[in-house]
Structure formats: structure tokens, C-alpha cells
Amino acid sequence: MIGLTKLITQRESPSDRLRYGDVDGKTKTHKFEDNGVYRPVVVFNIASACNLACQHCYYSARYQPLPDELSTQEIFGVIDDLSELQVPVVLVSGGEPLMKKDIFTILEYFNFKGIETALSTNGTLIKPWNIDKIKKSGVGYVGISIDGPENIHDNFRGKKGAFRMASEAIDICIENNIRTSVRLTLTRYNKDYLFDIIDWAEEKKVNRFCIYHLVATGRGKDIKDATLTPEETREIIKKVIEKAERLRMEILTVDNPADGIFILAELIRRGEIEKAKKVFKMLKSQKGDGTGKRIAVIAHNGNVHLSQFWLTEKIGNVREEKFSRIWNDNSNPILKYLREKVREELEGKCGICPVKNLCGGFRPRAYAYTGKINSSDPLCYINQDDMKTITEFIRREIGIEEEKLLEEKRAN
Numbered sequence: 001m002i003g004l005t006k007l008i009t010q011r012e013s014p015s016d017r018l019r020y021g022d023v024d025g026k027t028k029t030h031k032f033e034d035n036g037v038y039r040p041v042v043v044f045n046i047a048s049a050c051n052l053a054c055q056h057c058y059y060s061a062r063y064q065p066l067p068d069e070l071s072t073q074e075i076f077g078v079i080d081d082l083s084e085l086q087v088p089v090v091l092v093s094g095g096e097p098l099m100k101k102d103i104f105t106i107l108e109y110f111n112f113k114g115i116e117t118a119l120s121t122n123g124t125l126i127k128p129w130n131i132d133k134i135k136k137s138g139v140g141y142v143g144i145s146i147d148g149p150e151n152i153h154d155n156f157r158g159k160k161g162a163f164r165m166a167s168e169a170i171d172i173c174i175e176n177n178i179r180t181s182v183r184l185t186l187t188r189y190n191k192d193y194l195f196d197i198i199d200w201a202e203e204k205k206v207n208r209f210c211i212y213h214l215v216a217t218g219r220g221k222d223i224k225d226a227t228l229t230p231e232e233t234r235e236i237i238k239k240v241i242e243k244a245e246r247l248r249m250e251i252l253t254v255d256n257p258a259d260g261i262f263i264l265a266e267l268i269r270r271g272e273i274e275k276a277k278k279v280f281k282m283l284k285s286q287k288g289d290g291t292g293k294r295i296a297v298i299a300h301n302g303n304v305h306l307s308q309f310w311l312t313e314k315i316g317n318v319r320e321e322k323f324s325r326i327w328n329d330n331s332n333p334i335l336k337y338l339r340e341k342v343r344e345e346l347e348g349k350c351g352i353c354p355v356k357n358l359c360g361g362f363r364p365r366a367y368a369y370t371g372k373i374n375s376s377d378p379l380c381y382i383n384q385d386d387m388k389t390i391t392e393f394i395r396r397e398i399g400i401e402e403e404k405l406l407e408e409k410r411a412n
Helices: 006-010 072-085 103-112 131-136 150-157 160-176 191-203 217-226 230-246 257-272 272-285 323-327 334-338 348-352 363-370 384-411
Strands: 042-047 089-093 116-121 140-143 181-188 206-215 248-254 294-299 304-305 314-317
Touching: 006 150, 006 230, 006 257, 042 116, 072 103, 072 191, 072 323, 089 103, 103 116, 103 334, 116 131, 131 160, 131 314, 140 160, 140 206, 160 181, 160 334, 181 191, 191 230, 206 272, 206 314, 230 248, 257 384, 272 384, 294 323
Parallel strands: 042 089, 042 294, 089 116, 116 140, 140 181, 181 206, 206 248
Antiparallel strands: 294 304, 304 314
């Protein structure tokens, strides 16, 4: 996840502790790895069922729950383990989490164990009569999906009235002082309406707007052709950067670390060198793609995965072993590879990129589109001019700073 607003404006953000806190000196950043122990953000898909049938659903959810869902007591056991591991945030998702039996009891238990939670929902089941339960459960913020104007959203979600209900849910959350995020998956179907939706969300006083780049997994495989080209993506992100500078609402992008590299190049081209230095440090701190390190997924049946967009790879099951042990088993070949080797063995454009240690491409997309973990990210839109601009900047500005630090160390 790239904090686009943070990088461009360097305003404080509630999510700084997950990315850039130590760099600006105002907030202590969560240590995703500390003395060999990994503590990731966890996406917990507690429900397999959903009341919608979205075209891009990575979970391929259906209306009826699957028989292998974790029981409430089993979920409590997982929460106990996540609390002991001290994960920073759990995103409670599905399917549609509000279809899960005992959902409010489960959310309250997260709160009881001191775990910050976010509720990821399609919004259609948030009503005036259950908003108090959501508030009292201790949920930190609610993320509601919007995929375009009403006709496009309803078609994409497979239900007439879905947009109206999601819009009402956003209003209900904001009226009840719940931090609210709008989430949009960028596709060929909605790209022309993106800025209309951003303006709509800003007018509603939404706190955060998350732009997801489409990854063709789950039902998303059926709309693979809706993926934007790198050139289209570049053009849109350039406009989003310009838009973000004028908004109160925070904008983030998801599953494309190249967005951060592009922001760095744009700042250098503008001549905003001091800001570019800070952005470089932030990107260096974040270290690009966090697959296998900073984010993990627990499925409805207890399977542990590397990403919500990489559900074909199971690395364990919480019914058989605690999540904390599964995620910290460095003998697991794929975890070991992602944590220690993949940046050295990247192929194609990613392999020759001079700033691959600040980015690394999005590994789940590379795998989904090519079948290889270390292949180049097919959605990368960083061009030769960007690479040259950043390389010269590093040599000219960052190299001098690092040399000064070395001289100070020698003198001491």
C-alpha cells in the first residue's frame, strides 16, 4: 500500500505507524520484523459467503457459506494468537463479514484482546439498526467498496440497488463518527469515472480513498481484459497525484509499489528536491512489495496465504498450527525465498531496475499473470526517463548525504 497523499503532501496520517513514522520522526513505525519475528497486517476472511456476486471478487464468494468455515470458538483461538504475536491491524473481511454468524461478538473479542480492527464490507448490510453494534465492537474504521457510478457499480456487483445501499452505509458511518474508507478497484469499466467518484467521496467527507489496481485472481480472471495497460495506469496515477494535493481526504493506492517510484520521479522533475529526499527515505523504509513479510491472509477455513490476491498458495492452516508459528517458519521455502532471495533473482524489467529495492514489483500479480514468482510485474509503468531521473538524483543528492554520514562516523 502506497500512502500517496502522505508522500506528496507529507501530512500526518493515522496509518503512518505502518509505513513512514520513523522517517518523519513524529510516529513510531510498527516493526514488521523484529529479531527474526514477523508481525504482519492480517487480512482475516472470516466469512466465505457474500450477498453480492462481484465480477472482480478475489474470493469467488457465493451466497451460501461453505461448510468448512472456522467456528466462533476457533476464531477466538486465532485472535488469542494474533494478540500474543502483537500484529498491528486485522482487516476483517470475507466474503461479506456481516453475513458471518456472531460477527459482532467476534469483533468485540478483537477489541477485548487489544487488536486494532478494520471492517472491509460491501456496505449493503450496514443499517441504522446495527450501526451501534459496529461502534460498540471497537472497529477502528470501516472500508466500503464503490466501483463507479450507480449503473456501473450495480452491474459490477451483480445487484440492483447495491450502490444506493453502499452510499447510505457511508453516510451512516460518517454520521456516527466512524472513520470511513471508500475502496475502488480500477478497471477499464470505471477509469473514466474515477475522479467523479473521488469528488463524490470528498463531498461526503470520507476519511480515506483506496485505489486498488486490478489483479486477475478469483472471479477477476474472467475480466482479465479489463486490466488497464501500464500507459493508462501511468496517466491516471499522474492525475491522481495532482488531485491528492488539493483534497482533505487521504488517498492510498494498493498492490502496485511502482506508484511510489513514480511519485519520487515526479517530485524530482518538479524540482522539489528536499521533498524528494524525504520520499526516498520513506520508500527506503517501506521497502516496496511486502508479500511474505508485511501482510498475511487467514481464510475462512483456516488456510494461511501470502496475499488476498494469491490464494493458490497455502503455507499452513491454523487448525493444525498457530498462525504465529506458520508465519515465522523460516524453513518454509516460499517464505524464505520472498524474504531473502526474490529481489536478487527478479527477471525482466524488474530485474534491471535500479530502484528494485524500493519497489520489487507486486509479486502476486507477477505470479498470477506469468506463473513465476520472480517475473517482472506486468503492470509496471516506470519508464526509462523515470529510471534515469531517479538514478541521477540518488547519485547527486542521496550519495552526498550518505558520504557525509560516513565521514561523521569516521570522525567519531
